[in-house]
Amino acid sequence: MSSTEFGVRPGEVTVELPDTFDAGLCFIGRIHTPWSNRDDCPKNPRESQAECSIEVDQRWAGALKDVESCSHLAVLYWMHRAPRNLVVQVPHHYGVQRGTFALRSPARPNPIALSVVRLLHIDANLLTVIGLDCLDGTPLLDLKPYFASTDSAPEAVVGWREQHKG
Amino acid sequence: MSSTEFGVRPGEVTVELPDTFDAGLCFIGRIHTPWSNRDDCPKNPRESQAECSIEVDQRWAGALKDVESCSHLAVLYWMHRAPRNLVVQVPHHYGVQRGTFALRSPARPNPIALSVVRLLHIDANLLTVIGLDCLDGTPLLDLKPYFASTDSAPEAVVGWREQHKG
Numbered sequence: 001m002s003s004t005e006f007g008v009r010p011g012e013v014t015v016e017l018p019d020t021f022d023a024g025l026c027f028i029g030r031i032h033t034p035w036s037n038r039d040d041c042p043k044n045p046r047e048s049q050a051e052c053s054i055e056v057d058q059r060w061a062g063a064l065k066d067v068e069s070c071s072h073l074a075v076l077y078w079m080h081r082a083p084r085n086l087v088v089q090v091p092h093h094y095g096v097q098r099g100t101f102a103l104r105s106p107a108r109p110n111p112i113a114l115s116v117v118r119l120l121h122i123d124a125n126l127l128t129v130i131g132l133d134c135l136d137g138t139p140l141l142d143l144k145p146y147f148a149s150t151d152s153a154p155e156a157v158v159g160w161r162e163q164h165k166g
Numbered sequence: 167m168s169s170t171e172f173g174v175r176p177g178e179v180t181v182e183l184p185d186t187f188d189a190g191l192c193f194i195g196r197i198h199t200p201w202s203n204r205d206d207c208p209k210n211p212r213e214s215q216a217e218c219s220i221e222v223d224q225r226w227a228g229a230l231k232d233v234e235s236c237s238h239l240a241v242l243y244w245m246h247r248a249p250r251n252l253v254v255q256v257p258h259h260y261g262v263q264r265g266t267f268a269l270r271s272p273a274r275p276n277p278i279a280l281s282v283v284r285l286l287h288i289d290a291n292l293l294t295v296i297g298l299d300c301l302d303g304t305p306l307l308d309l310k311p312y313f314a315s316t317d318s319a320p321e322a323v324v325g326w327r328e329q330h331k332g
Contacts, residue, residue, distance in 0.1 A: 015228070017192070022190075022192055023246070024187030025187055025276050026275055028276070056267075060181070063266035063267045065264065065268065068325075069324065071321070087226060101222075101308075101311075102233045102235070104313070112308055114280065116318075141278065142276050145267075153284075155314070159237075160232045
């Protein structure tokens with residue numbers, strides 16, 4: 001990772017990371033996208049209508065049973081190139097301090113990203129989806145059925161973002 | 167973990183787990199709920215209007231800046247008592263085989279749970295929320311602002327679930 005890619009900007013605050021981990025993750029597949037540089041990635045998952053693919057390792061392919069009946073999925077993946085020690089960040093495109101938990105930045109104590117995608121089709125262990133914005137080769141952690149009844153909150157407001165717009 | 171709690175049911179399929187982990191997680195806090203037994207937990211996060219609290223470790227408390235402006239959060243937490251080797255499961259309340267990635271069951275290769283919660287208030291490092299269904303003491307992994315523009319999909323359908331209802 002180059003220091004220019006994830007350098008600490010003025011106003012950003014870091015903490016000492018814990019000495020040990022509490023749990024372990026296994027990568028269960030890879031995400032294939034058209035973007036191999038961070039600068040090329042869409043700024044958010046709905047900015048692009050690009051079809052991306054999710055390749056699930058053979059070991060876990062059996063777990064895809066019934067997934068084809070889902071119109072949308074929650075995809076969890078690992079932002080393997082992000083720093084984990086930032087508590088306050090100054091996002092490039094906003095230029096002001098924001099707490100890490102108020103941001104979707106990949107830089108966070110556990111760099112797990114969440115994207116809601118539309119499932120187009122599944123061919124064996126390969127899913128074609130719309131709605132990802134990550135780098136090509138990103139490690140996959142989990143796929144979940146998206147339930148509108150519990151996962152959809154169209155009334156949700158992110159106040160700092162609204163103020164930024166207004 | 168007792169075997170009755172997470173025994174393999176007839177029709178369930180397991181795989182051999184990888185020998186090593188690919189990445190490590192640190193627990194960043196704990197979730198406090200009224201439920202200390204699995205049987206007492208609500209079946210899904212919107213079944214209960216109970217106020218739950220999320221205690222963020224002091225180390226990460228600075229990352230809560232601006233979070234109070236969010237009406238909803240995506241909460242990621244670790245289902246530390248779940249088995250990780252099930253690819254096909256037979257959920258108790260459905261009684262038929264479903265692929266793990268078509269279910270929200272805690273049993274999955276990386277037992278990371280996702281809940282969308284409504285934020286009531288924050289007092290220092292303690293958040294009060296509605297919308298959790300997990301055991302008291304569950305380890306916290308991440309908090310994210312919920313953006314309706316990218317996270318809400320009210321039109322989403324989980325086909326197998328609709329068929330079960332119909």
